Amino acid sequence: MSISITTHLPETAITNFVDSFWALHNTSDFGKNIIILPDGRIDLLFSKSTNEPYHIMLLGISTQPEQVVIAPNSVTFAISLKLPAIEYILKSSIADILDNAKNVTQIFSHIDETALDDFDTFCKNATKRIKELIPENLDKRKIKLFDLIYASKGNIAITELSKKVFWSSRQINRYFNQQLGIPLKTYCNIVRFRASFEQLKNGKLFPEGNYTDQSHFIKEIKKLSGVLPKDLYKNINDRFIQLTDLKS
Missing domain, CATH: 1.10.10.60 (Homeodomain-like)
Incomplete structure (x- = not known):
């Protein structure tokens, strides 16, 4: 199959903020039409393909199904976030991207496309950074x-x-x-x-x-x-x- 998904669960230290890490690859020369269902997660996506340059997108909460195309010859690594991450990790409301998304490549400019070279390394680096961002005093x-x-x-x-x-x-x-x-x-x-x-x-x-x-x-x-x-x-x-x- 040309489409593959790999999923990693987070370390215990960040389970209040991260649901999972996942990687999606489309190794074919054709796009794959799919439907994304609402699942209550906030996804931070790091992607590139032969047709699109490296970019980072933040997806808000979905309340309806969305038809999308997985680009040909593409790779996407993602951090699926839980609700506490909005306030404590992202430190910004996502109400403005309900059923929508926004490009946050500039905000995460310190993370370049080499992050997509290895999924295990991506997960380790993301975990380290999230640990650093967790404040001492949580409500x-x-x-x-x-x-x-x-x-x-x-x-x-x-x-x-x-x-x-x-x-x-x-x-x-x-x-x-x-x-x-x-x-x-x-x-x-x-x-x-x-x-x-x-x-x-x-x-x-x-x-x-x-x-x-x-x-x-x-x-x-x-x-x-x-x-x-x-x-x-x-x-x-x-x-x-x-x-x-x-x-x-």
């Missing part, structure tokens, strides 16, 4: 909030989160809207949707999260993917790349 209330969201896979009520972290629902939603551009409930729905990828890939076309019933499950899946659960399972031509088993 434990926010870290606990994010931990609860991820641990529950989005299956948790806002009122319950509010009580557990001693932070009002109004303040939490204000924080989410300022940092991401969406309210907490919308984000939790996306995380819950992402948690369904594994079951859908395995042909389990019924709800396993806290969906009220089958109809609700189908409605939410279609809202975030644009298709029915059975279409995600079939995954014709491997177009839903997050549901495809790709070996490096």
Whole structure:
């Protein structure tokens, strides 16, 4: 197969901020049409191909599927970030790139295209830099909030989160809207949707999260993917790349 993906999990020291590192290669002379599904991650992409010069893109939160083309003869290394990274690592809101992206090549000008020479070295260098950027004083209330969201896979009520972290629902939603551009409930729905990828890939076309019933499950899946659960399972031509088993 001309498309390959390699994934590395982060060191324990940075798991509050990094979901994963991944590398994607298209070694063919043809572009690959794919659909990227909302998954609640913020991706920092380092890419180059025969048709495009080296560049770095920051992708905001997605609330809808996006059709993209993996460029021919291309390589992309990525850092998939968790929510705390917005405030503590990027140190800037991403509300302005909801369902969008921006070129940040100049901001990360100290990282040149030689970073794409070796994926293991890329991960080690990125880990070292992220460790350096983590501030000594973290808001434990926010870290606990994010931990609860991820641990529950989005299956948790806002009122319950509010009580557990001693932070009002109004303040939490204000924080989410300022940092991401969406309210907490919308984000939790996306995380819950992402948690369904594994079951859908395995042909389990019924709800396993806290969906009220089958109809609700189908409605939410279609809202975030644009298709029915059975279409995600079939995954014709491997177009839903997050549901495809790709070996490096």
